[in-house]
Amino acid sequence: MDKVSTISGRAIPLGLKNVDTDVIIPAHWLKTVSREGLGKGAFETIRAAPGNPFDVEDFAGAPILIAGDNFGCGSSREHAAWAMLDMGLTAVIAPSFSDIFSGNAFKNGILAVELSQEQVDRLLEVAKEHPITIDLENQVVTTPFQDRFGFEIDPFRKHCLLNGLDEIGLTLERDETIETHEKQRAGSLPWLDAPRKHRREPA
Amino acid sequence: MASKPRTLYEKIWDAHVVERQDDGTCLVYIDRHLVHEVTSPQAFEALRLAGRKVRRPDLTLAVPDHNLPTTARKAPDGSRLPIEDKQSAAQLAALERNAPSFGIDYIDAVAPEQGIVHVVGPEQGFSLPGATIVCGDSHTAAHGGIGALAFGIGTSEVEHVLATQTLLLRPSRTMEVRVEGELGPGVTPKDLILHIIGVIGTAGGTGHVIEYRGKVFERMSVEGRLTVCNMSIEGGARAGLIAPDDVVFDYLKGRPYAPSGEAWGKAVAWWRSLATDPGASFDKSVVIDAADVEPTVSWGTSPEDVVAIGGSVPSPESFSDPSKQEAARKSLDYMGLAPGTPLEEVEVENIFIGSCTNSRIEDLRAAAEILKGRKKAANVRWAIAVPGSGLVKLQAEEEGLDRIFTEAGFEWREPGCSACLAMNPDKVPPGERCASTSNRNFVGRQGPGSRTHLLSPAMAAAAAVTGRLTDVRKLMSE
Incomplete structure (x- = not known):
């Protein structure tokens, strides 16, 4: 920006x-x-x-x-x-x-x-x-x-x-923090991860 | 330890804050990201240019809906028919290419599960209570009907979520819309939300997340709740939500993306804990008496321009705010309406039953109930029924609703956004009126010069039968 x-x-x-x-x-x-x-x-x-x-x-x-x-x-x-x-x-x-x-x-x-x-x-x-x-x-x-x-x-x-900061670039620097949150979330709200796969290939 | 009572919104928000900056901005985790063809190509392109990946393709689902024509998609031999409009075809091809290349689940245009993204999300169990859900579309608010914190985002935010699975946000203020009493016969969730927007105005919810509260919502179907929350954005609120309960859990159980087995039980226990605590306070509160809500239609070019069907077109002088007077004059000029005209005398040439607001099975049933054994009036030139998804369409066909529509003179279409927004071939011609179950009556929304009257599916069906805006209750008692 x-x-x-x-x-x-x-x-x-x-x-x-x-x-x-x-x-x-x-x-x-x-x-x-x-x-x-x-x-x-x-x-x-x-x-x-x-x-x-x-x-x-x-x-x-x-x-x-x-x-x-x-x-x-x-x-x-x-x-x-x-x-x-x-x-x-x-x-x-x-x-x-x-x-x-x-x-x-x-x-x-x-x-x-x-x-x-x-x-x-x-x-x-x-x-x-x-x-x-x-x-x-x-x-x-x-x-x-x-x-x-x-x-x-x-x-x-x-x-x-x-x-002129790039917001996405800033957030990507918080990668570790996001990963920590994801791990906590996988423990406390596990159903939010990996929703069952639908279809990968178009019919 | 007794913690401070919290609202439904605050509980979902708190569970998703990754990090809070000193200035109050929060990095918020996004659980579900729905992607469609119109607001995503520039985001994927930017990722590609920056060499960035999609962080959580497993939490992302793509489906085309906005510019897909709603006419037949397959030739009799089963092959896919081309899309005539070159730009639309290119946009669709971009999504078809982008989704698999970034590892995202993609429901293609001819899959039975294809449909309007806000119908597909809950229907597939991809949208869940207590989840943060975003999509590059302002009607994402709809998913609040199952108790999710769901809101529309722009393309830069789509890119941000694709790259990081988070958004930088500030907490919203909270607003309670409490409806007391019960809705009368023939009064639907659509009438209720139009009435609410009429009361709070199109900027009434700006900066706020609305929670709809009261017995009316507890008794409302999931479809009805999705309709109400869908139009929160028309009241200025980026999100609207209703506490998830057994009605929602019964609806979601067994759906393809919904949790199952042990995870289901855990999920339900958490979802139950999300309801607003007794004693929690809202920054703003509006109370609506359900007995005041009549079948409602819009007369102007803003969703706040609504009136009960028994009423008349208002005169601009009836508004106290001078700028609203000026806006009303412009609206009436655009709409070709004279102040004082009874709404029931307004003739309509077009009927649209569909859109993410009103295209679910219950909506089609409500319209079909009025249309059964009747035909559209001679002055109704064009009437289309557009199911919200392929699965809704199949269900309706199993129930024989398609025949009721076609025998009444409606066209029975393939799923998509259709005539809601004039970016696919379904458009209302200049100067003509449309009784429409969609969500916006903006100038040119259904096509340049088109004149939209927002109403419920049953009211749209009634208008089709009589050829003018009509109190559906008169047809119900016949």
Whole structure:
């Protein structure tokens, strides 16, 4: 994962609540075996409408999206995060996120920043004309004006993002600890191991 | 020593924590990993690139379901028919290649055990009470119906579980949804969960694991419990669960992957000990009166947009929250509905009985009971019944349910996710309505421009017969 520290630039003022994963990337785009190229399908239904914020020239290449409550609700498809990355988005600001989406965003180095509705409303206003900056190290969102909005982030996630750490690599280093747990589990909950084999070969 | 009373969730969580970091993040062991064709190819590819193996192939089971067409899979000579859509075929071929090359059990597309991953898991006894179960699909919450801690994960987490059999997680907050009283006649588990989501909202369970409690659930079949827990994610909760009891144990006993012999007895003893302790507290509690639950349908484009079948399409002004008013206006515009229209006057052209929410034998029986001796209305253009697995299909055929469906004008399909999510050929055309037993009524969910009304299998059957949304109780008393 690439290191993430400060994200600065234009922010697309979408503002919608309950932006679900079928809106972020409809299912027909999911028939791929790759993570690439999904930007074309990102927000397809919203972008079909003339005058939608994604297609305003000022926001071309904008790294930040501003949305309403419960962003990313619905499916577990990580394609939603991949599609956003592919269209150049590396941060989303919203009053709340679905649990699965915020996890998927983090694994792909997309910052999911939670601010209050009032702060989000202010940023939606500023974003129309001006850039926004998200400083992960100091956990603060700023505008060219006096705005300074602090945000919370899971300390482990922050650490991984700032240092570009590979979570799987980190966990693999805990191999011995995992093995110890597996041995204990084999003693206390033995039926959880080696469920009877089904079929190895296709019929 | 008296330890602090714990909830069902806390007991399962505690038994699976491998290690707790200082910052509160926990490394959690995963007992069962279900894999399907859509969210796994990128994970397998990444493992291959990094030269990593699957740590516990024995705890992993793969089955295709999402983009598999539900039309005939075998030619009359028994040979496998090709899948026309090239991308779908490639995705399926990837799973067929990846599973054996990483040593994972694979149920192929023409095996009688094939089906929707969330139907297959419990049916095969692969999903067990007290286990941690994950799958790259948000409806993994379903397995909570047998008392497992089950939740959906993204592809990076699929890769993490394949490589390490663990996940890095923070404990969730706990939420109790307690239902008091009994459900009335004609009111099903699907109506109950739609009603619950209407009460708590689609973000009501965010950050929480829900435990469904009350006599209603104790009396509910395993199929019904799976339906309820399945839609926990529609209420924002990554997982929902119900305490495992004899109903669950009787259901699991003798299934292919379930423990047997001495191990069975030990397992049952542990499973019994998992129920929430008296005096354990929840971070959040919601009480629902079962008497308030009517056969329920959705009117909008969010699963929280539900109303009792006897009601009317709400007016956007009836919501106090201005942003909800705006969302309701958009929903009604998309759905082509006018405020004040009685739900029972809404005509439907399509009927879908299926999906991981409602495709088990009990669901098909409930629909068939309404359809028996009746035919779909003339305005119903397309009606399909899609069993959740090959075994459900066989069982239904043994009971003669397939003939009831086909005589009523339904198509009887092969198992798969089908019209729930518009990534296989089963789609609802733009502007048309579908009375659907699935779980999401999002914009475009069943196809671009499709209009979904979520409801129970019996209610879907009633809509098929009358050609409009209908209170199934009226057909039951006839």
